[in-house]
Amino acid sequence: MTPGARIAAAIEVLDEIDNRHRPASDALKDWGLSHRFAGSKDRAAIGSFVFDALRCKASAAWIMGAETSRAIVLGSLREMRQMSLSEVSALCSGEGHAPPPLSEAEQHAYTEATLEGAPPHVLGDFPEWLTMALGEDAIALGRALADRAPVDLRTNRLKGTRQKALTALAHLHAEATPLSPDGLRLPFTPDGRGPALSAEPAYVKGLVEVQDEGSQLAALLSNAKPGEQVLDLCAGGGGKTLALAALMQNKGQIYASDSDGRRLMPIFKRLERAGVRNVQLRPPKGGADVLADLAGRCDLVLVDAPCTGTGTWRRNPDAKWRIRPSSLEHHIDEQAEILEKAVSYLNDKGRLLYITCSLLRDENEAQVERFLASHPAFESVSAEDMATAVGQPELAAFASSLGPGLRLSPLAGGTDGFYIACLRRR
Known part of the structure; x- marks a missing residue:
C-alpha cells in the first residue's frame, strides 16, 4: 500500500468506529480481514494512524473546523506527527487509493488554526462531561493521557x-x-x-x-510476602497475579479468580512461561461458590476493581470516547459490592489492597471513604507506611491529596493512571 492509501484506510476505519460505536481493535481487525492484500506493516501503520487520531480527536476536529473522520485524521497528522502541509498534501493526492486533495479551507485550517479559545475538554482531548471529574489539572492530565504510552x-x-x-x-x-x-x-x-x-x-x-510501571508498583505495594495466603479477586489476564507470585518467591498460595472466566484464559500460558507454581485458578463454575473455602483465611485480598479505565487512555485512546456517565455509575456500584465481598475472605490480621486504573475520585478516594464509613473496624494505611513497608520510601511522594491512598499518573510519574489504597483491620 502507498502511504496515501494507508491514510485513506485510517479514515475508513475511523468511520466504522464512529458510525457503529465499535472498539478500535475490532474495527481494525475486521478491516484487515476484508483487505487481505494489506501486509502486516500496512496494518500496523494504519492502526498507528487510527490511534493517533483517537488520541487527539477533539483538538484535531477543532483545528480543522469539522468532526468528520477525514478532518480528525488530518488534524492528527499536524498535532501528533508535526507533518508539514506539503507532506500532507503529498499524501492526499487523490491518485490511486489516496484521499482527495486538501481544499483551500483545509489548507488554511492546517496552517493557520490554533487552539486559542478552545474549551478545556478540547485542550485536554477528553469527553466534555468529564471536565469536572478530572479535577483542576484536567487539561494537563488529559494532554499527558493523550501521549503514546511507553x-x-x-x-x-x-x-x-x-x-x-x-x-x-x-x-x-x-x-x-x-x-x-x-x-x-x-x-x-x-x-x-x-x-x-x-x-x-x-x-x-x-x-x-x-506490564506498565504503574501496574508493577500497585502489585509491589501489596507487600505480599512468601508463605502468605493471597486472593486476587479480579485477576483478569493475570498481570498482577504473576507479579505477586514473584514477590512471594513461589511460596505460600495465590488464588486467582474473576467473575468472567474468559478473562482468566490468558493466564495459563503466562504462568507456565513465568515458572510460577504457587497459583491456584478459581474460575467461576455456574452458580457454585468457588471461593467458599477461603472465608476468613486470607492474609491479603487484592481487588483490582473494574473501573472506567481513565488511567489507561494512553494505551486505549478509543475507550475515552466510548465512556458514558451511566458506566461510571455502574462501576461505582460494582466496586462497592466487590469490596464488601472481599472483606469476608480476610483473616483477623488481613489487609485489603484496592486498586483501580482510574483517575476519577468517585472510583478512588470517595469509594474508599464510603467503605471506611460503613466498616469502622477498618482503617487506611498511610502512603508513607505503604511505601516504607516495601523498601521504596520515595513512593510516599505520590500520596493522594484527595483522600486515602496513592495516585500514579503519566503527569506525575510517567506511568499509566493508577489508584492504590491499603485497608486493614484496626
Missing part, C-alpha cells in the same frame, strides 16, 4: 535480576524505569511502535513480562 516490562524475579534483563535486551536499548525496582522501558521504533517481543528469548523464556 513499552514497559517487569523483570520476573523467579527467572533473574533486572540487570540480567537489561543485558539480554541491550540491543533494544532497554533502560531501567525510574520508580519500579523491577521495571524496564523500551524506546519506540521510528514509526511509533514497540519492538516485537514475541521473538525475544528474554520474553519467550519468562525473564520479562509486559
